[in-house]
Amino acid sequence: xxxxxxxxxxxxxxxxxxxxxxxxxxxxxxxxxxxxxxxxxxxxxxxxxxxxxxxxxxxxxxxxxxxxxxxxxxxxxxxxxxxxxxxxxxxxxxxxxxxxxxxxxxxxxxxx
Numbered sequence: 378x379x380x381x382x383x384x385x386x387x388x389x390x391x392x393x394x395x396x397x398x399x400x401x402x403x404x405x406x407x408x409x410x411x412x413x414x415x416x417x418x419x420x421x422x423x424x425x426x427x428x429x430x431x432x433x434x435x436x437x438x439x440x441x442x443x444x445x446x447x448x449x450x451x452x453x454x455x456x457x458x459x460x461x462x463x464x465x466x467x468x469x470x471x472x473x474x475x476x477x478x479x480x481x482x483x484x485x486x487x488x489x
Contacts, residue, residue: 416431419431420471422440428466
C-alpha cells in the first residue's frame with residue numbers, strides 16, 4: 378500500500394506514513410478509502426456540551442432530529458434521558474483542538 382499524500386510505500390501494519398505523518402486510510406471492499414468513525418463531542422455547532430451533535434455526526438443523522446429525540450427521551454420518563462446525557466458528557470471525549478498556524482510557527486524555547 379502507498380501513502381495517499383506523498384506516494385511512499387507503507388508497511389502493512391503501519392497506521393501512519395513514516396515520511397509525512399499522514400494517517401493511513403483503510404480500504405473497503407469496493408476500493409474506496411474510509412476512516413474509522415469515533416464517537417466524540419463536537420466543538421462546533423454545540424448547544425450545551427456537544428453530545429447531540431457528536432451522536433448525530435456518528436450516526437450520520439441531522440442534529441435537529443437527534444436533539445428532538447433526546448428531548449422526547451428526557452420527557453418520557455425524565456430520569457433516563459438526563460442521566461444518559463450526563464454520562465455521555467463525561468464519557469465521550471471532546472474533538473481535538475484544531476491546530477492554528479500561529480501555534481505551529483512559534484519557535485521552541487531555547488535553554489541556555
